[in-house]
Amino acid sequence: xxxxxxxxxxxxxxxxxxxxxxxxxxxxxxxxxxxxxxxxxxxxxxxxxxxxxxxxxxxxxxxxxxxxxxxxxxxxxxxxxxxxxxxxxxxxxxxxxxxxxxxxxxxxxxxxxxxxxxxxxxxxxxxxxxxxxxxxxxxxxxxxxxxxxxxxxxxxxxxxxxxxxxxxxxxxxxxxxxxxxxxxxxxxxxxxxxxxxxxxxxxxxxxxxxxxxxxxxxxxxxxxxxxxxxxxxxxxxxxxxxxxxxxxxxxx
Amino acid sequence: xxxxxxxxxxxxxxxxxxxxxxxxxxxxxxxxxxxxxxxxxxxxxxxxxxxxxxxxxxxxxxxxxxxxxxxxxxxxxxxxxxxxxxxxxxxxxxxxxxxxxxxxxxxxxxxxxxxxxxxxxxxxxxxxxxxxxxxxxxxxxxxxxxxxxxxxxxxxxxxxxxxxxxxxxxxxxxxxxxxxxxxxxxxxxxxxxxxxxxxxxxxxxxxxxxxxxxxxxxxxxxxxxxxxxxxxxxxxxxxxxxxxxxxxxxxxxxxxxxxxxxxxxxxxxxxxxxxxxxxxxxxxxxxxxxxxxxxxxxxxxxxxxxxxxxxxxxxxxxx
Numbered sequence: 001x002x003x004x005x006x007x008x009x010x011x012x013x014x015x016x017x018x019x020x021x022x023x024x025x026x027x028x029x030x031x032x033x034x035x036x037x038x039x040x041x042x043x044x045x046x047x048x049x050x051x052x053x054x055x056x057x058x059x060x061x062x063x064x065x066x067x068x069x070x071x072x073x074x075x076x077x078x079x080x081x082x083x084x085x086x087x088x089x090x091x092x093x094x095x096x097x098x099x100x101x102x103x104x105x106x107x108x109x110x111x112x113x114x115x116x117x118x119x120x121x122x123x124x125x126x127x128x129x130x131x132x133x134x135x136x137x138x139x140x141x142x143x144x145x146x147x148x149x150x151x152x153x154x155x156x157x158x159x160x161x162x163x164x165x166x167x168x169x170x171x172x173x174x175x176x177x178x179x180x181x182x183x184x185x186x187x188x189x190x191x192x193x194x195x196x197x198x199x200x201x202x203x204x205x206x207x208x209x210x211x212x213x214x215x216x217x218x219x220x221x222x223x224x225x226x227x228x229x230x231x232x233x234x235x236x237x238x239x240x241x242x243x244x245x246x247x248x249x250x251x252x
Numbered sequence: 253x254x255x256x257x258x259x260x261x262x263x264x265x266x267x268x269x270x271x272x273x274x275x276x277x278x279x280x281x282x283x284x285x286x287x288x289x290x291x292x293x294x295x296x297x298x299x300x301x302x303x304x305x306x307x308x309x310x311x312x313x314x315x316x317x318x319x320x321x322x323x324x325x326x327x328x329x330x331x332x333x334x335x336x337x338x339x340x341x342x343x344x345x346x347x348x349x350x351x352x353x354x355x356x357x358x359x360x361x362x363x364x365x366x367x368x369x370x371x372x373x374x375x376x377x378x379x380x381x382x383x384x385x386x387x388x389x390x391x392x393x394x395x396x397x398x399x400x401x402x403x404x405x406x407x408x409x410x411x412x413x414x415x416x417x418x419x420x421x422x423x424x425x426x427x428x429x430x431x432x433x434x435x436x437x438x439x440x441x442x443x444x445x446x447x448x449x450x451x452x453x454x455x456x457x458x459x460x461x462x463x464x465x466x467x468x469x470x471x472x473x474x475x476x477x478x479x480x481x482x483x484x485x486x487x488x489x490x491x492x493x494x495x496x497x498x499x500x501x502x503x504x505x506x507x508x509x510x511x512x513x514x515x516x517x518x519x520x521x522x523x524x525x526x527x528x529x530x531x532x533x534x535x536x537x538x539x540x541x542x543x544x545x546x547x548x549x550x551x552x553x554x555x556x557x558x559x560x561x562x563x564x565x566x567x568x569x570x571x
C-alpha cells in the first residue's frame with residue numbers, strides 16, 4: 001500500500017464530517033472517490049493531502065505517518081494534488097509555473113544567486129511536462145490569459161511536474177466542457193505512464209469518467225465508506241447508485 | 253532593448269552628475285542612492301513576495317544608528333565595516349521580527365511590522381543615555397576604502413568620494429538583487445505572491461521563503477540606512493518613525509512595485525519632488541497626499557506602469 005488511512009474522523013464543532021473512514025491505495029491503482037455533496041469528499045482529500053489534521057485516526061504514506069504534516073512536506077515526500085477550483089499563478093507564464101514545481105522538487109528554491117534562465121535541468125524538465133500536457137506552444141503565455149481548459153491542465157501539470165509517487169486530483173474535469181473531459185483524462189493517463197506515477201486518486205462527479213477510468217471506486221455517504229469495490233460491482237448495485245449518485249447510470 | 257538604453261543612460265547620467273550638475277542637486281542624489289538601496293530590498297518583500305511592510309524604517313534606523321555608534325563611541329571609521337555591521341545587525345533584529353510577522357499576511361502583516369517599528373522608535377527615543385533621545389547621535393565622517401579623507405571640506409567629500417562610493421554600493425546592491433529576483437528563489441517568491449496555497453501544494457515552504465525575503469529586505473534597508481548618515485552627519489529617532497516607513501512605501505508606489513527599477517525611480521522622483529514642493533508651499537504633506545491618492549486611483553502601476561502603458565500600443569502597431 002502506498003497510501004493508507006485508518007479510522008479517520010473529523011469534527012467541525014459538533015458536526016461529524018468524517019466518521020471512521022479507512023482506505024488504502026496500492027501501486028498501479030486508479031481510485032475514484034464518489035459521493036453526494038456533503039458526503040465528506042473534500043474533508044477526506046484535505047486530510048489525505050495534509051491540509052487538515054484529522055480529529056482521530058491516522059494517515060500513512062509509504063509507511064510513514066503523515067497526519068497533519070502539511071501540504072508542502074507531503075509534496076516533498078511525493079504526494080501531489082490538484083484543486084477543484086483551478087489554482088494557478090496568474091502572473092507567471094506556463095513555463096515558469098512548471099519550472100517552479102521542478103525547482104521545488106529538486107530542492108533548488110533557496111539558491112539565491114543562481115540564474116534560473118541558465119538552469120538547463122529545470123528548463124528541460126518543465127518543457128517536457130508542458131509538451132506532455134499540450135501546453136508547449138503556450139509556454140510563454142501568462143497563466144491568467146489561458147483559456148479555462150488550459151488553466152485546469154496547467155494546475156494538474158504543475159502537480160505532475162513534481163514527479164510524485166501518487167497524485168490526488170480534486171475534480172480534474174470540473175468546469176470543463178463535456179467534449180474536453182475525455183481529452184483531459186487521456187492526457188492525464190498518458191502523462192502518468194510517462195512519469196512513472198504509482199497511483200492516482202480522484203474525486204469526480206462525472207460518472208462516465210469514473211466508470212471509464214477507475215480500477216476501484218470508493219463511495220462515501222454521510223462521512224462513511226458505503227462501498228469500496230471495482231466499477232463493475234458498483235454499477236451492479238442499483239441501491240448504492242441511487243444513494244450515492246441520486247440518479248440511474250445507464251448500463252454499458 | 254529600449255529598457256537597456258534607458259538604464260545605461262541613467263547610470264551614465266548619475267555617474268556624470270557631480271561633474272556637470274550644481275552641487276545642490278548632487279547632494280540630493282545622496283539620499284536618493286541610499287533610499288534606492290532600501291527600496292530594492294523593500295520591493296523584494298512587496299513586489300516579489302507580496303508582503304507590504306509598514307515598519308521598514310526600523311531597519312533604516314538600525315543601519316543609521318549602527319553607523320553612529322561605530323564612528324562615535326566605538327571609533328570604527330571604515331565605511332565597509334559599518335555597512336557590513338549595519339547589514340548584520342539588521343539581519344539579527346529582523347530574524348525574530350520576521351519570524352513573527354510572516355505568519356500573517358495582508359493588513360495583519362502590515363500592522364505587525366508597524367507595531368515593531370513603533371516599539372523600536374520608542375526605545376530609541378526614551379533610552380537617552382544610549383541613543384541621545386530626540387537629539388540623536390552624530391554620524392562622524394567615515395573613511396572610504398581605508399582613506400580617512402578627514403581633511404577634505406565636507407561638501408567636496410560628499411559630492412566626490414562619498415558620491416561615487418554610494419553609487420558603487422547602489423550598483424552592487426542592484427546587481428545582487430537582480431540576480432536574486434531572477435534566481436530559483438525569486439521564482440518561488442513570485443509563486444507565493446500569486447497563490448500561496450498552490451505554492452505550498454508544490455512543496456514550497458511558504459513561511460520559510462517569506463522569512464528569507466524579509467531578512468534580505470531588512471539587510472538592504474539597514475545598509476541603505478547607514479548610507480543616509482554621512483550626508484547629514486547625524487541620526488535621530490525620526491528615521492524610525494512610522495511616517496518614514498510610509499515615505500518609502502510611497503516611493504515604491506510612486507515608481508511602481510511591479511517593475512524591478514520602479515521603486516528606484518520612485519525614490520528619485522520623491523526626493524526631487526519633495527524638495528521642489530517644500531520650496532513652493534509650506535504644506536508638502538498635503539500635496540503628497542493628493543499625489544498618492546491620484547497614483548492609487550489613476551496609475552496603480554506607478555510611473556513605470558504609465559511608461560509601459562505608453563509603450564504597449566507602439567509594440568502592437570510595430571508587430
